[in-house]
Amino acid sequence: MSERDWKKERWLVPALGLRAVLFGFVLTLGLLSVDVPTVLLWCGLLAVASIPATIAGTQPILGRAGRLAEVIVVVLGTLSTDDGFGWLLPYLVASIGGAAIFGGIREDVGASGDERGNLMARYPGLIEAAVLTLIAAVALGGTAVATGGDDQRLFAFECALAIGFGVIAAGVGHWLRSLLHAEVPSGSQPYAEAAALLTQLRAVARQLPGGTLDPGGIATDIVQRLRGITDADRAAVLVAGGNRLAVLAQSADDRVDWETSLPSNAVMADAWADQQPHTDNASLTRSTSGPVSALVVPLIAERRTVGLALAECDEPDRFTPEIIDEVVSGLGTAALRLETALLFDEVRSLATTEERQRLAREIHDGIAQELAMLGYGIDHALAQLPEGAGESAEQLQELRDEVTRLVTELRLSLFELRSEVDRAGGLTTAIADYARTIGASAGLRVHLSLDEGGARLPAATEAELLRIAQEAMTNARKHARAENLWVTCEIDPPYARIEVTDDGKGLGGDGGDGRYGLTIMSERAERIRGSLEIRPRQPHGTTVAVLLAASARPGSVSSEAVRE
Known part of the structure; x- marks a missing residue:
């Protein structure tokens, strides 16, 4: 529920209750002071006139028109009754009080102090209440001036009574309106605002044609x-x-x-x-x-x-x-x-990063801990076996080795999920750190050729390039059975080239997992308007290269190259 809706619902029921009580009061007062047909006539007109202000009190047009109609009916009914002593006037509290509470609520609720800097914007409800009071006072006061004798005194008294009711209703209504501006409960407001913004973002993202959110x-x-x-x-x-x-x-x-x-x-x-x-x-x-x-x-x-x-x-x-x-x-x-595309890219990157961190936490606290406990259990079982249990010991040891392999894979997956491009270190630093970790875990000899100048690519682009490089190196470690891994990074924004080469068995014997990884890399490259090339390496092995902004490819490199 939005702040505006919450405030409307908070005060709408009490306002309707006050209107009903006042309507019953003037009806009873009229029956005690004037004849029944007159009471039924003016109360019926008042009931009809109050419909817009009752069902749409917060609307700037219907609400104001309804309250004005109520005041007009009250004034006309008072002027047409000679012996009722203003029996309809108490109903002005409902009309004028409603104006003070709900007048201009659509423009005012949730606005900042700067946006309510002038009088009309700061007190729209109070000004509407003053206008309605003035209309009633002028009508009754003008009639008092135009008449004489007892009628003049009666209308003057009724004019003063109308002003009094108006002032009281406006003051009380303005005080209630200040309560109306109380904050939504602090626990729900940020979530309500975030939900509204994300809903709008989802609708915009679905309506915009393809490619229009690509920075x-x-x-x-x-x-x-x-x-x-x-x-x-x-x-x-x-x-x-x-x-x-x-x-x-x-x-x-x-x-x-x-x-x-x-x-x-x-x-x-x-x-x-x-x-x-x-x-x-x-x-x-x-x-x-x-x-x-x-x-x-x-x-x-x-x-x-x-x-x-x-x-x-x-x-x-x-x-x-x-x-x-x-x-x-x-x-x-x-x-x-x-700017819209950049903001959308940032929101998507933040959501992706948070989801990767959440997955990393769940894996670490869940299956990784359970596998570690399983390994400890197998170690305990091995220690309890008698010396003559050769075949059983071998089977348990094979199982223990498999658990160790799975724990190693999970640790590398956690490292990959948590790896991000440090805005201080740069893309090449993040890729080099991952390559060294991969090499140390798999016994690969890693050869790095890194070239990155002072300029930076957009954060979302760097994140996608890092994921492509990670997937290429993971494929080489898991499927290629390679001994050497060559990683080349050349960054000269908006141009970038990242190349991962291994001396493994090549693509011919690659399984389904590796093919799925190639598909993921291709989708990531397409997302950043890059091109992915996968080619065999002679005499054996595979090269995966992603190229960004090929038309901006430098003819010479002036930044310092780091080779390892």
Whole structure:
């Protein structure tokens, strides 16, 4: 239940009860003071007029119209009765009090203090109550002025009575409205809000056409539009990625080493901060020398800087104000689409990480502990066997070896489930740690060739690449019967190449588990717009390679390579 619904249901029943009590009170008062036909007539009209305010009191249109109709009926009934001494006036407490409680509730409930900064927004119910009181007072007071004698005194008294009822109802109603703004019980509010947001996210994810929640695809489209409008030699889209910006997509004829640190480039830092396009004759890359034309366009979504669109030409002063305006107009809603895709990617990554951690905990606390106890039981049984039980001892020892193997497999599975890319260490560090663990457990000789510059890939992309590398190394350990494992990582965002090669028996004798692993790797590569290649190694073995952003493949590598 949402906060708004909870508050409505909390006060709706008491408000309806008060309305019913007041209706019964004026009906009884009327029967005691005026004739029955008059009472039935005006009470019947009042009952009809009160229907909208009774069944839809929180609605901004029906509720207000119903309360206004009630006040009009009360005033007309009071004016038309000469000897009733305002028998209908007590019902104003229901109408005016309801206005003070429920007036403008849809716009007001849950709004922050800034959103209720002006008088109309802060006190919509109290203002509506004051207006209804004023209508009743003006009608009765005007009639008192227009009449004379005893009628004048009677209508003046009824006008004062209406004002009194209105003030009391407005004050009490406003106090009740402050209680209406009490927080939902603290234990349920975060879950209610989270459930509402996740429900909306699920609906959006199902309605959007395929591919529209892919940050890489959206960034590639932005780069293509940027180059098409500006005729730039180089273009890229950078988004926030830890301490540095992450190159989400780029387009260039040669290798480009984009600057990804905002403090190192004043133009990029200014564009990010003031959310305005900036131009300069200094390069936005670390691999380009000489004067250039540089353009930085911030990608703004709902007043937030999502990323930067960069364009460079080798000729100075190419980006005129007309071109800049065309770029800003041409990108349109791309920033909002990009932020939506990034948020969806982050939510999916968080959910995946949490599920992997949950599985790891369940395996560790469940089957892993039970297998360990089984191993201890077998050890105890072996110790109790007499010296002459040769065949039985051999069978128990084989069983103990199998349990040991299963425990080792579970430990490696736990390590894989818990392995994540450290934002400080990088993707190559995570892959190297896993390769060393695999090599130590399986007796493989691991050969590492790691090449990663300062720029980072998006976190979700790094996570998928890590899982692909893990699956490839696991297949080599479990199915290939290899002696050597070669792991090559080359990261130059948005380009990446990860290659895992073994000298095992190859794919010919691979079983169903290995084939399923290949399918999983292919699905992961497709998810990040990469390509997966599986080929035999001569004279024997298998190579699994995943390639990301092949068009951005560097011609030369400037970052320091680590070989082991």
